[in-house]
Amino acid sequence: MMDFLEQPPRFLFFTGKGGVGKTSLACATAVRLADSGRRVLLVSTDPASNVGQVFDTQIGNRLVTIDAVPGLTALEIDPEAAAGAYRERIVGPVRGVLPEDVVRGIEEQLSGACTTEIAAFDEFTGLLTDDALIAGFDHIVFDTAPTGHTIRLLQLPGAWSGFLESNDNGASCLGPLAGLEKQRQQYRAAVAALADPLRTRLVLVARAQASTLREVARTHDELAAIGLQRQYLVINGVLPAAEAAGDALAAAIVAREARALAALPGAVAALPRTQVPLKPFNLVGLPALRALLDDNAGALSTTPAAPANAPGALPALATLVDELATAGHGLVMLMGKGGVGKTTLAAAVAVELARRGLPVHLTTSDPAAHLTETLEGSLQQLTVSRIDPHAETERYRAEVLTTKGKDLDAHGRALLEEDLRSPCTEEIAVFQAFSRIIREAGRKFVVMDTAPTGHTLLLLDATGAYHREMARHMDKSGITHYTTPMMQLQDPAQTRVLIVTLAETTPVLEAARLQDDLRRAGIEPWAWVINNSLAAASPTSPLLMRRAAAEWAQIDAVRNLHAQRLALVPLQAEEPVGIARLQALAAGQRHS
Incomplete structure (x- = not known):
């Protein structure tokens, strides 16, 4: 039973550790919904998106109709292009107005991966909140959901204004976030949509491996803590027990996966769960995608030839x-x-x-x-x-408050403390520990x-x-x-x-x-x-x-x-x- 496909809401997000099959499951879900007569938009926010390869279609940062699947449209959000547009939206109006060294400082703060992540979020929140943009679709399927890191950023309550003209403490989230002030209403609406189980279903994808199941448990706890409570679990790529006969390696894998699933933490074990068996074929092309959820693999059983060089x-x-x-x-x-x-x-x-x-x-x-x-x-x-990360972050916060915060008034210290609560603070603290080692x-x-x-x-x-x-x-x-x-x-x-x-x-x-x-x-x-x-x-x-x-x-x-x-x-x-x-x-x- 594919529990995560039962009575699906308008928005479906697939998230999980790298390499667990999020893209394949998202694509297969989009095809299944479109095959049932729904109008579906498939959106990838993965920088290394291979959705185009899966469908053998050039997609990119625009709406593209998948001709082979009536009712299916796809979009690959390009995080780098989004970050470039985002930077220009912030920096463009102040070029020639602020001193050149201040403008360079702003560009520096907007050059990191944090900006790229926020800019990508900026792109796809429109797909959650812009009714005119998504009016033609019954379902929006996202490959790679927003991270807890990004959502925590957007929930920081302070009022940021202007630009941070200097930042001697290292990189900060508040530089990139300065450009979000005018759109805070949209972001609040987006976070509310994500947390509403009538509108959004969050699908956690994992493999039957101890490390990925630990990761999915952490993701479950983090997202539940920020309001995304209604989650589904898909265990992907489980080796069928029948394969263990006569193969010591396969028998060991089957036993190992069974032990990992038996040790699932209670909160995750209680989620609605679907197990998808490992397939013998690469998940590229429509027949493979349809067979992933339908288990109709008979026509895909051709064995690729191994090359001469072993x-x-x-x-x-x-x-x-x-x-x-x-x-x-x-x-x-x-x-x-x-x-x-x-x-x-x-x-x-x-x-x-x-x-x-x-x-x-x-x-x-x-x-x-x-x-x-x-x-x-x-x-x-x-x-x-x-x-x-926790210990290093606490050490870093104490150091900054003791040095940079000692001469600030109450308002300034409150803003500094809020900056230090942002997730990027952890990255800076980890960097300092990394530098020592x-x-x-x-x-x-x-x-x-x-x-x-x-x-x-x-x-x-x-x-x-x-x-x-x-x-x-x-x-x-x-x-x-x-x-x-x-x-x-x-x-x-x-x-x-x-x-x-x-x-x-x-x-x-x-x-x-x-x-x-x-x-x-x-x-x-x-x-x-x-x-x-x-x-x-x-x-x-x-x-x-x-x-x-x-x-x-x-x-x-x-x-x-x-x-x-x-x-x-x-x-x-x-x-x-x-x-x-x-x-x-x-x-x-x-x-x-």
Whole structure:
């Protein structure tokens, strides 16, 4: 039973950790509704949207009719274009009015990922509140719902006016939010629509994996706390138990998924739930989308041909660790989409370096990471830490109120306190902790498991803003020799960035976009790691064999188009938890 499709309201939002299948489910839902005679608008707010690829249609930032599905129209909101228009709307009227250095300061505050997120929200709130714009549609289906981060921003109650002409504390949400003042009525209406179960259904998408289920539980709690109480749960890609017969790998996956689902937290377990079985085919094209929800997969059973070059042509993770170890120290950062296994791979790299007698500090900036649970043990040369966003934020707030706030009057202090309650404050505080830790990389290895891509980009924004501010101060002072965290990240002799992905379309697209963002920041990724590969695991289950063969298109895309160095890590029969299994993962043999 597809509970989330029963008596659907006008607005449906699909949200969840990266790589869980939000786009596929949103597209399949839109097709199902259109096939039933409804007029449907499908909207993607994902920067790495592949909705156009799914329908084999060029879409972009405009309404496009999907000819093959009568009644279906699609729109891909371009966050970068939205951010550009948003910046110009704010900055344009003050050019030539305010001093040039003030205008540059405003542009600087509006250059980060926070502005991009807010601008994208600005775009699609019109789809929630502009009756004239959506009058022709019975349903609006959103791929990637608004984040709790953005909604919390919009609920901050203060009256912001004018522009923040200086900001010595780091990046702030109030710069981007200054442009929202005239539209606060629209935003209040949008948030109200999101919280109204008669108008909006929020669908949480997860996989039957402990990490994604923990993430969906956090998302549930955060959104419920801001009024989005009525939620549905979809567990996507569950391996059918029948596939376990005669295949040890498939049997281990079936057992692992059953354990994860049995351990669902109570609040999430109580939600209306739908389980969608794993399909043997890529979810591209209308037949695949219709089969996703109808389970009509018979016509899609053709197995893709595996290429002549087997996985043995690709190095294992051990090859990258060998090369990393030669430097003796440095910063190793694992980046990528949520759900690709960064925490496990960071732990495996750190364990293997420590096993070789090298001093290693393993840390994470991901609030959802559980490094100690992954390690389940200790090594003599290995220290482990976690950048606790809550603790770092409280420390940062206290510091700012003690310094910047000590001479303010009551009104000024109240505005400063409100600024410090915004979610971006957490990003600044995490950046400061990050800066402290990476200084250790001059004498030991620092292996960092970063937060999912969007949060990582916010961290890089803060790093870049700090670098530019420091450079201006140093230039004015005549100081020519200095090092900022950004300079360390840009130095390939000090920092190695490993981009982690899966051999699937959406994770590879997002990883490629992350690589482009890093290059624009002057950071050249050192290597790519394709994790949890079925092609490298040699399954015998018919369904898994077909999925393994389908991976090769993405493996070849990474190898030929994106990566300077590449490692292929097979899907493990047992979860790589504990020192021994992490060592085995890092030293994994090549598969032929």
